[in-house]
Amino acid sequence: MINIDVINLGPMDNCTYLVTQGKDALLIDPAWDMNFLIRTIEDKPLNLRAVLFTHGHFDHVKFAQELLTHFNLKAYLEESDLPLSGLPAELLHTYKGDQTLDIGPFQVKILATPGHTAGCVCIQLEDVLFTGDTLFPGACGRVDLPTSDPRAMLASLRRIANLPDDTRLFSGHSYGGRCSSTVAEEKLKNPFMRNALRWEKN
Ligand SMILES: [Zn+2]
Structure with a gap:
């Protein structure tokens, strides 16, 4: 059974996720404060197995270089976002x-969920889905940026909606102080997801 630590870092309310099972760890979207993250891992100490990015935007990937070099690791990134990442x-x-x-x-x-960027993915472990900037509680990511695609976003939101209702969701930012939700709650309350589901019927 995995354990999830939510770590809020930097000036853009980024959520970094430290997923652990015993002493083994994964980092998802390590953002901004690499000293803090390196210390967190080495203090326990944890065996950091991998770093995964939900997409290539700078606030999710830019600062990770230092951490990857420190732990001698490579990070997983969908190839469409390689140019955006600058890594x-x-x-x-x-x-x-x-x-x-x-x-x-x-x-x-890894579930490909393009829309916010071409290389956006959601990362699933057990009953947990890390949605990056594809979905926030009550909202979705911007679709007016380079490589954004509003139609693809609708399909990606439907893909998330089709997961089991009790799937726990953790997003890439804690805008409004919140980063977690469930598929059931989003199907009920998220106007962007509701709109995406309505489109499917038409
Ligand atoms: Zn983004």
Whole structure:
């Protein structure tokens, strides 16, 4: 059973997620304060198995270089977001579309959810989905940025809506002080997801 630490970092309310199972750890979207994250991992100490990015925007990836070098790791990034990321390719494991990754004790499912950017993904472990900037509680990510695609966002929101109702969701920012929700709650309250589901019927 995985444990999730939510770590709020930086001036843009980024949510970094430290996923652990025993001493094994994954970091999702390590943002801004690498000294803090390196200390957190080394103090316990944890065996950091992998770093995964939900997409290539600078606030999610830019500062990670220091951490990746420190732990001698490469980060997983969907290849469409490589140009946006500005990171050197040798620091990345790039891949295309949906994946299942076995990393130490973790089974990680990658769901391609383009819309906010072309390379946006959601990262699923057990009953938890890390949605990055695809979905926030009550909202979705901007679709007016380079490589954004509003129609793809609708399909991606439907993809999340089709997961089991009790799937726990954790988003890439805690805008409004909140970063977590469930599929059931979003289907009920998120106007963007509701709109996406309405479109499917038409
Ligand atoms: Zn973003």
